[in-house]
Amino acid sequence: MPQDRLPPIPPEQWTEAQRKEAEAMIAGPRGAIVAPFVPLMRSPEPMGHVQRLGAYLRYRSAVGTRLTELATLVTAKHYAQGVEWAIHAPIAAREGIAQPTIEAIDRGERPAAMPDDEALVHDFCIELLQGRGRVSDATWACATQRFGEPGVVDLVVICGYYGLLALVMNSARTAR
Secondary structure, three states: OOOOOOOOOOHHHOOHHHHHHHHHHHHOOOOOOOOOHHHHOOOHHHHHHHHHHHHHHHHHOOOHHHHHHHHHHHHHHHOOOHHHHHHHHHHHHHOOOOHHHHHHHHOOOOOOOOOHHHHHHHHHHHHHHHOOOOOOHHHHHHHHHHHHHHHHHHHHHHHHHHHHHHHHHHHHOOOO
């Protein structure tokens, strides 16, 4: 694997702005500076905003943790983002996503058997990501009926957020 372009910065080299954002992240539910935020440390103000958005999506989204993790896996696979996959596949399993579903997504296949809510999230995210940010009226209507407008907006933001992290880590060559 090519060398990590933006490896961790030793704490003794952090600027005051980096220290402020890092300490806030460490004090929060993550408890550490995790891989996606290592390259973002170079720009601490956006890192802080991104990390706070991620904390909401991961722990309090309108679709719940299980479906957030499913959307995260679909997005990680779409962007071929191994670090995200390695972090979130075990979380998805722990949150109740069946192992055959995780394995099918990893192979780039639509899982054969999913609960209705998972199938809707999977298909919504695939359509959004492969459709250049667009979702059909039928898919939008089904998702809105099931999750409400806050849930649909959160699904779009989840895909965008994990896409952002994927672009950061892929371009920085972030190591696992």
